[in-house]
Amino acid sequence: MRLTIPRIALSILLTAHLIAVLAWLMPPCALRDRIAPLVGPYLLATGQWQHWGMFAPDPARDTLATEIMARDAWGRIHQYQFPRMADKPVLEAAWGYRHSKLTYNLAAPEAVAYREFLARHALRSWRLPPEAFPVDLDLYHKVWPSARLGEPPADPQSEPLIVMLQAYRFPTAEDIWP
Amino acid sequence: MNGATLNPWRAWCRFWFAPISARPLALFRVAFGLICLEHLALLAPEATLWLSDAGYLVGGEARELAGPFRWSPLQWWQTPTIVHLCLAATALAAVAVILGWRTRLASVALYAGLLAIHHRNLLTVSGADTLLLIAAFWLMLSPAGATLSLDARRSSRRRNLLAEPLIVPWPQRMLQLQLVIVYLGTALSKAAGQSWTSGVALHDVLSNRELRRWTLGLLDQPEWINALTFATLILQLALPLLIWFRPTRPWMIAAGLTFHAAILLTVNIPVFGELACSFYLLFLAADEVPWPRQTTTLEPKPSASAESTAAHLPPPHLLPPQPQNRPNRSTLSADNSTP
Numbered sequence: 001m002r003l004t005i006p007r008i009a010l011s012i013l014l015t016a017h018l019i020a021v022l023a024w025l026m027p028p029c030a031l032r033d034r035i036a037p038l039v040g041p042y043l044l045a046t047g048q049w050q051h052w053g054m055f056a057p058d059p060a061r062d063t064l065a066t067e068i069m070a071r072d073a074w075g076r077i078h079q080y081q082f083p084r085m086a087d088k089p090v091l092e093a094a095w096g097y098r099h100s101k102l103t104y105n106l107a108a109p110e111a112v113a114y115r116e117f118l119a120r121h122a123l124r125s126w127r128l129p130p131e132a133f134p135v136d137l138d139l140y141h142k143v144w145p146s147a148r149l150g151e152p153p154a155d156p157q158s159e160p161l162i163v164m165l166q167a168y169r170f171p172t173a174e175d176i177w178p
Numbered sequence: 179m180n181g182a183t184l185n186p187w188r189a190w191c192r193f194w195f196a197p198i199s200a201r202p203l204a205l206f207r208v209a210f211g212l213i214c215l216e217h218l219a220l221l222a223p224e225a226t227l228w229l230s231d232a233g234y235l236v237g238g239e240a241r242e243l244a245g246p247f248r249w250s251p252l253q254w255w256q257t258p259t260i261v262h263l264c265l266a267a268t269a270l271a272a273v274a275v276i277l278g279w280r281t282r283l284a285s286v287a288l289y290a291g292l293l294a295i296h297h298r299n300l301l302t303v304s305g306a307d308t309l310l311l312i313a314a315f316w317l318m319l320s321p322a323g324a325t326l327s328l329d330a331r332r333s334s335r336r337r338n339l340l341a342e343p344l345i346v347p348w349p350q351r352m353l354q355l356q357l358v359i360v361y362l363g364t365a366l367s368k369a370a371g372q373s374w375t376s377g378v379a380l381h382d383v384l385s386n387r388e389l390r391r392w393t394l395g396l397l398d399q400p401e402w403i404n405a406l407t408f409a410t411l412i413l414q415l416a417l418p419l420l421i422w423f424r425p426t427r428p429w430m431i432a433a434g435l436t437f438h439a440a441i442l443l444t445v446n447i448p449v450f451g452e453l454a455c456s457f458y459l460l461f462l463a464a465d466e467v468p469w470p471r472q473t474t475t476l477e478p479k480p481s482a483s484a485e486s487t488a489a490h491l492p493p494p495h496l497l498p499p500q501p502q503n504r505p506n507r508s509t510l511s512a513d514n515s516t517p
Contacts, residue, residue: 010195060389104388
């Protein structure tokens with residue numbers, strides 16, 4: 001194999017790409033903090049940003065469902081349930097796997113904007129008149145804890161725990177639009 | 179070989195640039211195109227909800243979630259009609275990639291379509307979405323249509339060339355390394371978790387009614403749960419290393435296929451397993467590719483010139499030493515995986 005300029009150039013580019021990916025995947029540390037901002041724009045723009053942690057470090061054991069409950073200015077209660085795959089037959093659930101993904105993504109601490117946008121979506125779907133505002137809204141997870149290995153299985157009909165994700169107040173109808 | 183191992187630059191060049199058979203990459207191209215169609219078919223019924231301004235995100239919300247760098251035209255033009263047109267165009271590009279029709283152009287269009295879809299819907303970004311984009315990116319830069327394609331067929335007929343050329347493998351190597359990163363990254367991340375190292379993670383996964391499909395009776399079998407949890411961890415550490423070597427490769431591929439088939443049955447995460455398995459094709463040497471077995475060559479036309487045949491081959495300095503400057507069975511047995 002001869003030393004050629006195209007090969008050297010390509011080698012540099014490939015090495016730079018691999019370093020960028022590995023730096024992006026590094027656990028939080030000083031080196032990552034230094035490199036990630038430099039390589040981030042390239043990886044984000046090209047869709048090469050990545051994070052590999054399927055069911056890691058620990059899989060989500062508890063069954064979750066996302067719901068919204070809101071009270072409008074007249075005191076009326078409105079409820080919004082996001083689709084749940086736990087209730088669906090296996091083949092039907094295959095088409096809706098993104099709903100499950102959304103439910104678990106919402107629990108992430110950094111998903112602040114996601115939660116607010118979904119709250120707005122629920123409000124828009126109710127088509128409330130301007131007089132119904134302000135609206136107070138709770139976005140929460142229903143949690144059915146799972147049994148640990150060796151324990152008898154949990155009853156799926158049992159009452160779920162409620163874990164609050166975020167509470168909002170939308171003063172006017174304009175606030176539910178970006 | 180000894181020279182290659184003694185000289186790092188030569189070993190590096192051999193790994194990235196020494197020509198290899200085009201068949202494994204071509205088979206991957208076909209598999210990848212089919213998986214893209216599966217991905218789009220699963221997304222299509224709810225495309226309005228996930229991708230359009232009649233769904234969860236309206237106005238500038240998708241742009242706000244994506245930030246300044248993850249750009250997508252669907253963050254601006256986001257009516258349901260445009261979204262469905264984008265999906266249809268991406269599906270057409272996937273079909274063209276499968277057929278190997280205008281492969282380079284089709285793979286660029288497929289990458290652009292997937293990027294537009296992916297960056298519009300960051301609410302549900304998953305490993306499958308990410309790996310699809312990564313694969314599309316490197317496929318776009320690769321000579322994926324060099325064989326088993328309409329392009330290769332047309333080129334062969336027009337120029338009276340060999341139907342199965344050699345290719346320079348650097349994009350294929352990046353795809354191989356990407357699979358290594360996926361498995362090792364996941365395994366290392368799992369190794370930091372308590373439930374994997376204590377052998378109960380599989381029970382936790384199968385207990386989750388939102389994510390599981392069939393439990394296969396495993397929840398009542400603690401010994402099997404322990405064994406399969408540890409086996410998962412071991413496989414994800416071993417496969418990315420041992421798949422490179424010919425003696426261990428069939429075992430690793432068999433174990434990987436079994437692993438992803440089991441996930442497909444038990445957990446509601448489509449696309450990712452199929453995609454990961456399709457990457458295994460990239461590690462096969464030409465003589466390990468199960469289909470098609472025959473190397474196709476065309477009878478030379480009387481008008482064919484020697485120059486046109488040579489034009490189809492890699493430059494002479496890229497070819498491994500051969501008695502004649504034309505790929506034959508022995509040339510094609512060049513190992514695609516072992517550096």
